[in-house]
Amino acid sequence: MWVFLHSGSRGVGNRIARHFIDKAKQRIPARPGALPHRDLAYLTDDDAAFHDYLAHLHWAQEFARLNREVMKDRVIDQLGRFMGEDAERVEEVNAHHNYTAREEHLGRQVLISRKGAIDAHAGVPGLIPGSMGTASYVVTGKGNAMALHSAPHGAGRAYSRTRARKTFTQDDLRARMRGIEYRDLPDFVDEIPDAYKDIDVVMADAADLVSVRHVLHQIVNVKGQ
Numbered sequence: 157m158w159v160f161l162h163s164g165s166r167g168v169g170n171r172i173a174r175h176f177i178d179k180a181k182q183r184i185p186a187r188p189g190a191l192p193h194r195d196l197a198y199l200t201d202d203d204a205a206f207h208d209y210l211a212h213l214h215w216a217q218e219f220a221r222l223n224r225e226v227m228k229d230r231v232i233d234q235l236g237r238f239m240g241e242d243a244e245r246v247e248e249v250n251a252h253h254n255y256t257a258r259e260e261h262l263g264r265q266v267l268i269s270r271k272g273a274i275d276a277h278a279g280v281p282g283l284i285p286g287s288m289g290t291a292s293y294v295v296t297g298k299g300n301a302m303a304l305h306s307a308p309h310g311a312g313r314a315y316s317r318t319r320a321r322k323t324f325t326q327d328d329l330r331a332r333m334r335g336i337e338y339r340d341l342p343d344f345v346d347e348i349p350d351a352y353k354d355i356d357v358v359m360a361d362a363a364d365l366v367s368v369r370h371v372l373h374q375i376v377n378v379k380g381q
């Protein structure tokens with residue numbers, strides 16, 4: 157049995173980003189040439205704010221990781237209680253999918269941001285979830301240099317939350333989740349599996365990026381509100 161847990165920095169990373177984006181925007185008048193758009197404002201590595209930003213960014217990534225550790229311990233604890241004996245941990249995979257790291261790509265040292273992507277260096281374990289009702293994959297990276305050693309982080313949305321809420325009903329969600337234990341609330345209509353791309357197609361497209369170790373089918377799904 158595998159337990160998938162999805163959680164980020166709970167808003168702190170976003171606050172940090174907004175703080176430093178403001179700093180970058182303050183520097184626009186001093187930049188040579190005109191920027192096509194204010195949202196393209198940037199910091200350069202001769203600026204203390206650049207290094208300050210990276211330090212805060214890495215702090216937020218670590219905060220998110222430690223949060224997941226706490227959540228994971230609690231989930232495993234509850235699983236043990238439910239089964240009447242401690243759950244034995246056989247293997248753990250930490251696959252963050254919104255983060256920045258220093259890596260070498262195509263012969264250059266760079267800062268790479270994987271935003272909705274996972275590390276797929278050769279031999280690196282990864283997780284690619286489908287949706288609350290479809291398959292999820294446990295994978296191993298193949299190290300595809302042209303893909304910057306990356307792979308998709310999930311199926312990804314086919315419908316925006318707004319469009320999904322307009323298109324699907326709670327009855328549709330019930331029909332789709334038959335056989336899976338989940339929290340039957342109207343809040344999750346926009347999470348209906350139909351609102352996501354077909355994970356099996358995504359995985360077929362990712363065949364050059366990762367190899368598949370396990371294809372998982374859900375038993376229980378718990379979404380936060």
Ligand SMILES: Nc1nc2c(ncn2[C@@H]2O[C@H](COP(=O)(O)O)[C@@H](O)[C@H]2O)c(=O)[nH]1
Nearest residue numbers: 160285286287288292309310311312313352
């Ligand atoms: N196994 C599950 N996968 C899910 C669920 N809800 C969404 N998803 C997939 O995960 C990715 C990552 O989420 P994101 O919000 O960071 O994009 C998403 O694209 C879906 O493919 C779920 O309940 N269980």
Ligand SMILES: [Mn+2]
Nearest residue numbers: 162164253254
């Ligand atoms: Mn995410």
